[in-house]
Amino acid sequence: MSATRPKLVVIGNGMAGIRTVEELLQLASGLYDITVFGAEPYGNYNRILLSMLLSGDKGADEIMLNTREWYAERGIALHAGDPVVAIDRRRKRVRSRRGVDVSYDRLLIATGSQPLIIPVPGRDLPGVIGFRSIDDVERMLEAARMHKRAAVIGGGLLGIEAANGLSRRGMRVTLIHRTDSLLNQQLNADAASLLARNLEARGLTLRLNAETVSLYGDERVEGVALADGSRIDADLVVMAVGVRPDIALAKSCGLYCENGIVVDDTLQTYDPYIYAVGECVQHRRITFGLVAPVWEQARVCASHLARVGHRRYRSAQTATKLKVTGIDLYSAGDFIGGAGTEDLVLRDPRRGVYKRLVLKGNRIIGAVLYGDAKDGGWYFELIQDGTDITPVRNRLLFGKHYCQPDAEQVGAVA
Ligand SMILES: Cc1cc2nc3c(=O)[nH]c(=O)nc-3n(C[C@H](O)[C@H](O)[C@H](O)COP(=O)(O)OP(=O)(O)OC[C@H]3O[C@@H](n4cnc5c(N)ncnc54)[C@H](O)[C@@H]3O)c2cc1C
Structure with a gap:
């Protein structure tokens, strides 16, 4: 690699970060020396397909987007399984947990989101997890091998996909939802009851209008206590109640954040050397939870990194599908x-x-x-x-x- 090329460091080896790199390589391959840090110990994978990995409709190989060879072939230095723990904006350097210390000319932050964990007693018990990564799926699959009962909290798209997947893996699943109908953001009561009947016919137990007040258990979670006094025994509790942008690192280096890292229409942060894309950003007060706007952000951001930037990001309409076979x-x-x-x-x-x-x-x-x-x-x-x-x-x-x-x-x- 040439010593004279500017250095681009990418924090976050997920869908937004790597899509931006792909777009950049198409526009200006060879412009930068690229280094990617990823907290997860893998190449880049299609997070959307985790639901299919859980249900068994897809295998691990089928959800991979870019293997380690892909990075090597393009001269990209990949530090997978080694999250960045500090950004020094004055010296323009980042440091990873393992102590890798590199300088940048441009930094791209693409740290995604973290699943929301409801702040109830018992949330830290082993067996309580979110649904965001391959590791989460592996923990769910392990629980399905060792245990029989699961509770999923949250009757949105992700919760339904998790509940269906666990049920397909042989667990007895209770889906707990706060309001009186599933997918209350998307469906009216009629459609929600069609969906509820379909899920019940697949063997799921639904608890609607149910407010979780605590999780109980000693060594491991043993169940969910609801506000009406009832208890649902469960050896695995999956929380699928939403996400929050992962902005801890950005905040720690003084980058301006509100709910997400605030970016302008070119995906530039308040620091002109730092860009941000994906679910970690906030653009014109909006944060993101679907991949279509993330793709568009990647396109716009890459054009600016490639110095051919005349594009502007505009929030657009999004569409989504439930990934449950047969529904x-x-x-x-x-x-x-x-x-x-x-x-x-x-x-x-x-x-x-x-x-x-x-x-x-x-x-x-x-x-x-x-x-x-x-x-x-x-x-x-x-x-x-x-x-x-x-x-x-x-x-x-x-x-x-x-x-x-x-x-x-x-x-x-x-
Ligand atoms: C189960 C599931 C199903 C989904 N289904 C759909 C769907 O059907 N349709 C749809 O549009 N969207 C869906 N989504 C949402 C979609 O996956 C996200 O919108 C997309 O992944 C966002 O990309 P991102 O790069 O911002 O975040 P991510 O893909 O989460 O990537 C962020 C990466 O950054 C890493 N990271 C965090 N901090 C650091 C650090 N300090 N150093 C290094 N790396 C770090 C994280 O570990 C992660 O690998 C689904 C999500 C899930 C979890």
Whole structure:
């Protein structure tokens, strides 16, 4: 490696950090000497697929994105399993836990998020974990081999995926959720009850309107105590109640942070030598929990690191799917709605189908599809493009096929 090249150090070997490096290599391969530090002892993997790793639908090799060879072939120095513990902004150096001390010309922080652990008594007992990493999945799989009962706290997408995975691994799983319906951020009561019935048919026990007050156990967690006085015995408790940006390191070096590391539209922090991308950042008051905005941040940030930067990051609509085999669920955009919005709803309880489109004026701003999500991508395009749906409004819920220019004709003949 040339001694004259500027040095780029990346903290965080996850989806955002490495996507930024990939984009950078495409734009300006060879511009920097690149060093990557990762807290996890692996190459870079697809975190989204951890749910499939847990359920057994995918193996460890199938979720890897970049092996160690990938880094070596590109001359990138990878320190995996060695987190950065200090950033010295004045001297522009970082130091790792093992004592690796390197200088940088540009620093990229991509430390992601940490799972939220509810601050209840017993949260530190062995057997209480979040759901974020390969290690978490390995601990869940080990628990599934050794024990029988699990409780998952949190009935959002991640909690449902964790509960389904553990159940597929042979555990008796209770899913505990605070409100009276699952996925209350995404679904209305009708759709949530379709989902609840489906999960119960798969053998899951649901406890809705249930507030966790403590976890009990001596050597290891033995169960969850709820506010109504009931107790759910469990040898494994998975908390899936949300994430918080991992900003401890950034804060410790005096970088300006609020809920996340505050970045501008070029993903630059308040220190012009330091960029940040992914779930650790806060952009225009927003923090992130899905990968699509992270990809866009990586693209913009890479262009600035490559010195061809004219791009600006704008928060955009996001879409997400539940990754449970046999349950089709898709939501996109602003599926909550509110003042000034209208709902178009299709319910077919016998087929187990529920579709809700949220409209503002003549445009779709959000969509929730349960039981038949094949048109999810198309609705998402209409949302992103701000398409005027007036000509097809009366057929919109039936899907793309019925909204194509000749569909009315076809329908009339058929
Ligand atoms: C089980 C699961 C399922 C998901 N499913 C979906 C989905 O279906 N759709 C979707 O859009 N999103 C999904 N997500 C969210 C998605 O994975 C994240 O949005 C994405 O991983 C964010 O990328 P990131 O690089 O910011 O964080 P991460 O991928 O978490 O990477 C951050 C990395 O930084 C490392 N790190 C932290 N501190 C240090 C340090 N001091 N030194 C070195 N390294 C450090 C961490 O160990 C981690 O490896 C899911 C997440 C999980 C956990």
